[in-house]
Amino acid sequence: MPNAFQPSRRAVLLGAAGALAAPAMLRAQPAAIKLGILQPVTGALAQDGEYGRLGAELATAEINATGGIKALGGAQIQMVFGDARSSPEGGTAEVERMQAEGVVAVVGGFASPICLASSQAASRYDLPYVADVGVSDAIVTRGLKNTFRFSPGFGSITAAALDNLAKLNDAAGKPAKTVVVVHEDGLFGSGMARLMGTELPKRGFEVLETISHPTPARDMSNIALRIRSLNPDLIIPSSYYAEFVLLSRTLQQRRIRPKGIYCVLNGAASNYRFVREFPDAANLVMDVNHWADPRKPKTAELRRTVEAQNRFWLYNTPMNYSAVMLVADALERAGAADRAKVIDALAATDGKFDRHIMPYGPTRFVNGQNQAGQAVNTQIQGNDIKVIFPTDFADAQPVFPWPA
C-alpha cells in the first residue's frame, strides 16, 4: 500500500514526467503583459470610446495571434480595460485601478480633459501613458516624462489646415478668393474663427464675414440666407456634428453651392454616419482631421474586419490600433515589462516602427510628441471618405472647385 513516504511507482513516474514537462510549459507560457486601455464607453463620448476600444482590441488580438512580444519569449498582451465615463475623474479612478492591477502602460483617453487628468495620475507611478486622440497641446507641453502622443496636436493640425488650403487653391488656379467662416460660439469654434480671421488674409483670402451660432442650434435658415447674399467662394465651418449636418442640409435644400466647404477637425465630415445618412449633403465636403493611411494594405484589412462587425470606420479605431502597436514595439525594444525601460524605449522610437497605419512619416518623439504626426485632408467622394492631401498619402484627387 503506498503512503506518503513510500510513493507508488506510478506516482513517481507521473511526478518525473511532470518535472520534465514543467520547464517546457514555462517556456511556452511566459507571464502575460498587462496593458491598460482607457476609453469613455459610457456617457457623452460613448460612441468614440467604443470605437477606440475596438481598435485596441484588434491590435491586441493581432499581436497575440502573431506570437506575442517576441523579446519577452512570446508573452501575450492582456488587455485591462477601464471605462473613463466621459469625465476626467472617471479616467483618474481607472488609472488608479490599472496601477493596482500592475499594467505596464496605459493607452487611450480620447478627449483632451480625460487625457490631461489621466496622464497626470499615471505620472505619479511613472506609468507610461500614450494618448490616442486628445489634441490639446497642453497634453505634451507639461513636461510629464511618462506621456506620449503619436497623433498631432491642435497647433500642428490648424497650421497644416491653412497651408493645405492655400496649396489646394493654388493647384486649382486660385478659384477661391472670398470666405465665410461659420462657427459655434464656444471656445473651440471662436478660437478657430479668430485663427482663420488672422491667418487667411495672409494667404490671400478675403474673409467676408464671420457668423456665429450657439450649440445646440435648431435652425440654420438665417445663416444660409446670409451666406447666399454674401455669395462666398468658400465656406469654412467649425461646428459640432449636429450643427454641421444641419447647416449642410440647409445649404443643400436652398441650393446654395459655393466652390467648396472646407472643415477643420469637424465631427461630421470624417464620419461615415453623415455620409450614409445624408449622402447628397455630404458629397464633396472637405475636412482636415485624423485619418488612417489608405495606401497601407493593413488599413484595408482592418477596415474590412470592422465593417464585417457592422460598425462604421471611424478614425478612433486606427488611432488606437496604432497606439497599441507603438507600445508593443517599445516592449520589444525594451526587452522587459519594466515601466522605466518602456518609457525610454517609447522616447527612442524611430522610423523603424512600421506597424502603425497612420499617414505619418518616420516616427520621432520630442518631449513626448511624435513630430511626424499629422492631420490629413479628406473629401467625401461618392459615399466614401478619401484622402486628398498630402499627396504622398492621398488615394484620390481633390474635386475643387466643385462642379457647377
Added chain:
Amino acid sequence: MTAKDVWPILLFGAVAALLPVFVTAGTLMNFAIFTLILCLAAQGWNILGGFGGQYSFGHAAFFGTGAYVTAVLQVRYGVNPYVTFLAGIALAALVGWLIGFLSFRSGLRGSYFALVTLAFAEVFRVLSNAVEFTGGAAGLLIPLDQRAANFQFESRGWFYLVVLALVVLALLMTRALERSRLGAQLVAVRENEEAARAVGVDALRVKLSAITLSAAMTGAAGGLYAQYFLYLDSTIAYGAWISVEALLAPIIGGAGTVFGPVIGAVILHTLAEATRMMVGRIPGIDLVIYGILLILVVRFPPRHFASFLWRQFRSYDPDLQIVFILRIRRRRSAQRERR
C-alpha cells in the same frame, strides 16, 4: 455645544485619519478623497436644504466658483494656491449671499427657489464656457508641481488628511449651527416660515446666513476638487452632476442631520464602486444596477440611515429602548389614525 455633541465627530475624524496608515493602494485613497470632497459639498447643501428647508438644485454655482477662483488666480496671476483656495471659499460665499439676496428677497420658495438656483448654475456654466480667462471650452489646467507648499502633495495620504480635516471642521460647524440660536431659527423657518416670523425671527437674515455658509462649504469642495484633479472645464465646475451629487447624499443619508451627508455620500459611492467592480464587461450595466439600487434605497429607507444607525446605537441603553418603543408605538398609532 457640549462634549457629547463633539466626541462622535472627533471619533469619526480619528478613525478615518487612520485609513492612510492601513491603506496605501491608490485606488482606495483616490476613492476616499473623492468621496470626502463630495461629503463637503453635500454638507454645504445640507445646511441650506436640510436644516433650512430651502432646496437648491444649483449648488454647482458655488462648487464651480470655488474651483475656478482657486484655479484661475494661481494659473493666471501666480497666487499661492492656499490663498486662492481661501479666496475661492470667500467668493463662493459671496455668490451664495448674492443668489440668496436676489431670490429670498423676492420671496421665492420651494420649487421656485430650486429653479432659480438651477438657472444661476446654468448661467455660470455658459458664461465660464464663453469667456477667455477660464480657458473656455478648452478648460484650465493647473500645472503639476507636487510640493506641500503648493497644495499638491506627493503622497495622497497628506491630501486625504487635509480633506478629512476640512470635513471634520464642516461637521463641527454644522453641529455648532444645530445647537445655536441661528440653527434653531433656521429649523423654525423650515418648519413654518410665517410662524417663525410671527415670533420675531428675521427669516431673510437667517436664510441669507444659511446660504452664505452653505455656499462657502460647497465652494471649499470645489477648490479641493481643482487642487486634486488639477483640471477644470465648465461642465465639471458648473455642471448639473455636482448639484445632483450634493443633494442626493444628504437626502439618502438624512437631510437636516449632522452625519447624514457623510453617510449618504459613503453609501452612494460604495454602491457605485461595488457595482462597478462586480459587473463585468458590458459597459453601462453597472450604472443600470446602481440606478435600481438607488431607487430601492430611496423607496425603502430605514428612516434615513443616520437616524437609523443612531437608534441602533442608542438602543443598547434599556431606558432609551423603552422610550423609543413608546415613541414608535405612538407614531404607529398616529399613522393609523391618519389613515
